[in-house]
Amino acid sequence: xxxxxxxxxxxxxxxxxxxxxxxxxxxxxxxxxxxxxxxxxxxxxxxxxxxxxxxxxxxxxxxxxxxxxxxxxxxxxxxxxxxxxxxxxxxxxxxxxxxxxxxxxxxxxxxxxxxxxxxxxxxxxxxxxxxxxxxxxxxxxxxxxxxxxxxxxxxxxxxxxxxxxxxxxxxxxxxxxxxxxxxxxxxxxxxxxxxxxxxxxxxxxxxxxxxxxxxxxxxxxxxxxxxxxxxxxxxxxxxxxxxxxxxxxxxxxxxxxxxxxxxxxxxxxxxxxxxxxxxxxxxxxxxxxxxxxxxxxxxxxxxxxxxxxxxxxxxxxxxxxxxxxxxxxxxxxxxxxxxxxxxxxxxxxxxxxxxxxxxxxxxxxxxxxxxxxxxxxxxxxxxxxxxxxxxxxxxxxxxxxxxxxxxxxxxxxxxxxxxxxxxxxxxxxxxxxxxxxxxxxxxxxxxxxxxxxxxxxx
Amino acid sequence: xxxxxxxxxxxxxxxxxxxxxxxxxxxxxxxxxxxxxxxxxxxxxxxxxxxxxxxxxxxxxxxxxxxxxxxxxxxxxxxxxxxxxxxxxxxxxxxx
Numbered sequence: 001x002x003x004x005x006x007x008x009x010x011x012x013x014x015x016x017x018x019x020x021x022x023x024x025x026x027x028x029x030x031x032x033x034x035x036x037x038x039x040x041x042x043x044x045x046x047x048x049x050x051x052x053x054x055x056x057x058x059x060x061x062x063x064x065x066x067x068x069x070x071x072x073x074x075x076x077x078x079x080x081x082x083x084x085x086x087x088x089x090x091x092x093x094x095x096x097x098x099x100x101x102x103x104x105x106x107x108x109x110x111x112x113x114x115x116x117x118x119x120x121x122x123x124x125x126x127x128x129x130x131x132x133x134x135x136x137x138x139x140x141x142x143x144x145x146x147x148x149x150x151x152x153x154x155x156x157x158x159x160x161x162x163x164x165x166x167x168x169x170x171x172x173x174x175x176x177x178x179x180x181x182x183x184x185x186x187x188x189x190x191x192x193x194x195x196x197x198x199x200x201x202x203x204x205x206x207x208x209x210x211x212x213x214x215x216x217x218x219x220x221x222x223x224x225x226x227x228x229x230x231x232x233x234x235x236x237x238x239x240x241x242x243x244x245x246x247x248x249x250x251x252x253x254x255x256x257x258x259x260x261x262x263x264x265x266x267x268x269x270x271x272x273x274x275x276x277x278x279x280x281x282x283x284x285x286x287x288x289x290x291x292x293x294x295x296x297x298x299x300x301x302x303x304x305x306x307x308x309x310x311x312x313x314x315x316x317x318x319x320x321x322x323x324x325x326x327x328x329x330x331x332x333x334x335x336x337x338x339x340x341x342x343x344x345x346x347x348x349x350x351x352x353x354x355x356x357x358x359x360x361x362x363x364x365x366x367x368x369x370x371x372x373x374x375x376x377x378x379x380x381x382x383x384x385x386x387x388x389x390x391x392x393x394x395x396x397x398x399x400x401x402x403x404x405x406x407x408x409x410x411x412x413x414x415x416x417x418x419x420x421x422x423x424x425x426x427x428x429x430x431x432x433x434x435x436x437x438x439x440x441x442x443x444x445x446x447x448x449x450x451x452x453x454x455x456x457x458x
Numbered sequence: 459x460x461x462x463x464x465x466x467x468x469x470x471x472x473x474x475x476x477x478x479x480x481x482x483x484x485x486x487x488x489x490x491x492x493x494x495x496x497x498x499x500x501x502x503x504x505x506x507x508x509x510x511x512x513x514x515x516x517x518x519x520x521x522x523x524x525x526x527x528x529x530x531x532x533x534x535x536x537x538x539x540x541x542x543x544x545x546x547x548x549x550x551x552x553x554x
Contacts, residue, residue, distance in 0.1 A: 088531045088539065182515050195512065224520045225513075289497045300474060307475070310548055311539035321553045326477030338476055339489055345473040346494070359500050361510030366503075368511060401492050417514030442515060 003154040004060055004208045013048035013059030013103065017041050020061040020105050023152045030128045032137070032146040033063070036106040037072030044103045056215065058101030063156040065144045066107035067114055067190035070094050077190045078122035079112040081306050081313045081332030091188030092223070093157060093199050093216045100215050105153065108143030112334040113303065114159055114192050116140050117167060117406050120397055121336050128393070130172040131432055135390040138168030141202070145172040148202035155203040155212050161192050162291055163385075163410025165200045169422040170385035170435025175209050176202045177449065180442045181417030182227040183213065185220035193298035194225075196414040206423065206453035210235070210446060227443070235446040237454040241379040243269055244279030249383035249409050258384045258434055261425040265436040266382060268455045279374055279381065283367040284412055290367070291411040292404055293347050293360035299337075300344025306332060339400060368416045375441040380448060382438055384409055385422045389432035409437065419445040423452045460494045462487055 007016050021038055041061070048059045064070055067077045069087035076082045094104060111121035119127040119142025127142040129135040130149035137146050141158030145168035148156045158165040160178035169176025177200045184199040191197060201212045210233075218229035245266055250259055266276045308314040308328025315327035333341070347356035374381065386406060396403045413420035419442070422435035440448035467487045471478045478486065533546070542549040 085539070088535045180515070182517070195514065221522070225515070225517060227515060227517075286500060286503060289500045292493060293497050293500070304475075309540065309550055310536070314541040318551055321550050322475075323477065324551055325475040329475055330477045330479070330482075333476070335482070335485070338474070338478070338482070339486060339493070341474045341476065342467075342470045342486065342490060343493055345470050346490070347497075349470075349473065355501075356497065358510055359503070359505060360497075361512060362505035362508040363500055363503055365508050365511045366505070368514070399492075400489050401496050404493075404496075415514075 001205055002207045002211070003204050004057065004211060007060040007154060008056070008058060013045035014042065016059050017045040017061050017103055017105060020153050023150070024106055024147070027150050027152060030130065030133070030146050030150065031125050032108055032127050032143040032150070033106045034066045034076060034078065034109050034124055034143070035073035037070065037104055040072035041103050041105045048101055048103070053101045055100030056211070057097060060102045061105045061153045062097065062102050063106050063108050063144060063147045063153050064094060064104055065110050065141050065158045067110060067159060068094055068157060069188040070104055070107065072104070073107055075107070075190070076124070077113050078110045078124055079332065079334065079337070080123045083123070083313065085311060087188070089188055092185035092220050094188070096216050097212070108141070108147055108156060110143060111140035111336070113190065113337050114140040114161060114164055115299070115336045115340055117163065117403055118396065119143060119168070120393060121334055123334060126393055129390045132390065132430070134392060135432070136171065136393055138171035138390060140164040142168045144202050145169055145174060145176060148172070148174045148204065151204070155201050155208055157199065157201050159189060159192070160198050160200055160414070161196050162295060162414045163407045165202065166385050166410050166420060166422040166435070166437060167406070169202055171390035171433060173424045173427070173433030174202050174204055175206055175421065175423055175452070176200065177209050177213065177421035178414070178419065179213055179217070179445045180227070180419045182225045183231070183445060184216040185223040185226050187220055187222035191302040193295040194302060195298060196295065206421070206449045206456065209421070210449040213445065230443045232446045235450045237450040238379065238447060239273055241274045241451065242377060243274050243276045244374055244378040244381045245276050246284070246381055246383040247278050247280045248284040254384055254387045255389070257428040258387060258389070261434040262382070262384050262436050265425045265455070269382065272455050276382065279378065281370045281374065281412070283363070283370050286363050287367060287412045287415060288404060288408050290360040290363050290415060291407070292343070293356050294364065294415070296340040296344035297348050297357050298344070300341045300348065303337065303341055308332070336400070364415050367412065371416050371418065380438050380440045380451060382436060385435040385437040386410070389428050389434055413439045417442060419448050421448060421452060460491060460498065462491045462494065
């Protein structure tokens with residue numbers, strides 16, 4: 001069921017926006033938001049009500065992850081480095097939504113610079129799970145997932161480099177999708193790893209995800225990796241699809257309740273007339289190692305720009321330029337940011353480049369070949385999103401490798417640039433949500449969403 | 459097993475323009491060692507003759523005309539983001 005459609009033209013935009021802001025404030029204890037863009041939002045709502053702004057999303061409130069440059073509040077990336085950064089421009093994705101009348105009411109918490117899988121790594125405090133406040137929201141787009149799950153807004157934007165939309169969507173029981181690499185312009189979004197960074201969204205139905213992605217999709221001169229818009233609106237689900245259940249995602253390493261919910265979802269797919277068969281991707285066992293070489297390498301390069309000079313945090317009491325760089329970066333970044341930057345510097349340094357970085361990019365080719373081979377036979381692949389439901393706050397923070405292992409089922413689609421979504425597939429006995437992941441071939445995004453919509457479980 | 463010395467961590471910090479405290483250096487030494495030992499499993503993979511993938515959607519060089527495009531952001535706005543500046547430039551401490 002579309003939630004967005006309840007907002008378009010149903011009542012005054014001011015009433016919708018005021019209600020969303022009130023709900024955001026009432027749910028302050030989840031710490032899902034870092035700021036509200038209240039003044040600007042109300043101003044735009046009045047413009048919609050006066051008919052000065054029209055469009056497919058006229059008067060629909062939304063929230064963006066705080067690594068999207070947007071007017072009305074600082075863009076912090078949940079870091080001390082950008083604590084006071086007032087964006088001089090807006091992200092293309094935000095501009096496109098605003099052009100259709102949508103109204104950004106606030107900015108959601110994340111792991112600083114989107115480095116993390118729990119939103120515990122924010123410089124401004126931990127976001128709590130929408131269903132159980134003792135558990136993590138997931139991450140890095142944890143705040144966006146929680147505001148969608150609490151129904152503060154009908155949709156929220158996130159970024160997904162290795163699972164940062166899909167995993168929190170799974171943990172909070174909402175839909176979350178990363179589209180094909182290059183679907184949505186990343187211009188005006190704080191860069192993490194340029195070869196896998198994607199922009200996507202959270203909503204309470206596959207239909208709403210499709211509506212929002214369809215509006216954001218398309219080429220942009222300011223992001224040369226964008227693809228021409230291939231997003232077909234109102235796509236009907238292709239009947240009788242062949243779907244592969246990924247065997248490597250259904251081993252004993254995955255919680256039994258997660259496997260059970262996945263099996264139930266597979267039964268739904270079968271009941272809907274699709275054929276599901278077990279498939280294998282042997283390269284999956286290497287994907288985390290590849291990911292934690294390639295992504296830190298790109299992070300070390302992308303985060304070189306934060307030097308305390310032109311914008312962002314600047315350390316006090318330094319006497320030389322080198323000290324200014326070193327101290328501003330030490331004080332402005334979180335430990336996880338530094339860890340990734342230094343791993344990146346290591347794998348890119350001379351003597352190690354071939355052994356690590358090149359080897360990982362070659363392994364990536366082998367992974368992509370295995371995906372391509374499966375997509376000759378199968379329309380989509382299915383499996384869990386995360387090996388467990390939301391884990392406890394503080395449970396994984398002491399061991400970075402353990403935290404990284406939680407990404408094992410989301411990074412493969414990222415490394416291959418494939419569209420992948422998390423759809424709600426029920427809960428465990430304690431009521432914690434469990435998501436199931438659908439992965440499609442490149443540019444099959446709309447078809448993948450149509451498939452998810454046709455077997456909506458909740 | 460890769461072992462990373464304290465000197466190597468400090469060298470990496472220097473390459474990364476990070477002025478780490480002693481405590482942080484100690485903690486990161488252990489973390490980096492663990493991460494490197496994890497990612498080393500790629501060594502066992504035979505990639506002879508495999509081309510690396512840097513771009514996943516098959517795009518290659520995209521050309522545009524070499525013309526000046528006016529930015530929507532003014533020089534004043536950009537300068538206002540810097541902590542230390544003069545009328546028309548950003549200021550930094552001495553280089554050496």
